[in-house]
Amino acid sequence: MIDAHIHADCRAYEDFKLIAIAGVESAITCAHDPLKMSSSAVILDHFHRIIFNESKRAAENGLKLYSALGVHPRSISPDVEVAFNKLPSILENENVVAVGEIGLETGSSSEKEIFIKQLKLAQELEMKIIVHTPRRNKREIAKMTLNIINEYIDESMVQIDHVDNSIIDLVSDFKGLRGITVQPQKMTPSEAAKLLDKYGTQRFVLDSDMSSSPSDPLSVPKTVHELKLQGFKKTDIKRVSQENVAKFYGI
């Protein structure tokens, strides 16, 4: 299994062991907003920790960790240009498989500006992109986000994340990946199973988005278990819990 979206830097060492025992072989850890990003120096230190410290902590527990780096919409410092200008060389690290997570939180003009800049950068570097959709005003902001994606980038390069019943119709024809975040307060394993039963497993991936917010490190194994109990085909279970992510990122 692969967990398609986590925040390893907010998790205990023991969580990596726990998910490895449960059968998660790799995960993608995304840049986010673990601190008040008061300056670009903090954003860059955050990137450094993800690339160098987190992959080591995970590897010591038998978990292969890949990274997605970028400026999260809740992490825009007043001097964000400094971090943005250093991003291309940081993205060259072999551990990095995508630009992310990026996107919109409130839809402000500064969020749009840095989101678009990062989409253009990803296109230039021919990199995949992990895009966040928020909890608040989810549908309205997701529409705005999808419009920007359509305007600036080939959507088949994008993993649009935190897809739930409130926005699934907006991404029914989406050509990239659609991430289902199974998380307390967001979606249970059985709700995820219901969604996959209705829409199929093509272009869907599962993730825990485990962070400092209420999370369940075992989201992906628990959802796979639920899918087995509900009689999903082995090929469908493998596709949504491993193959789609592995193919998309070449991992």
Ligand SMILES: [Zn+2]
């Ligand atoms: Zn996240």
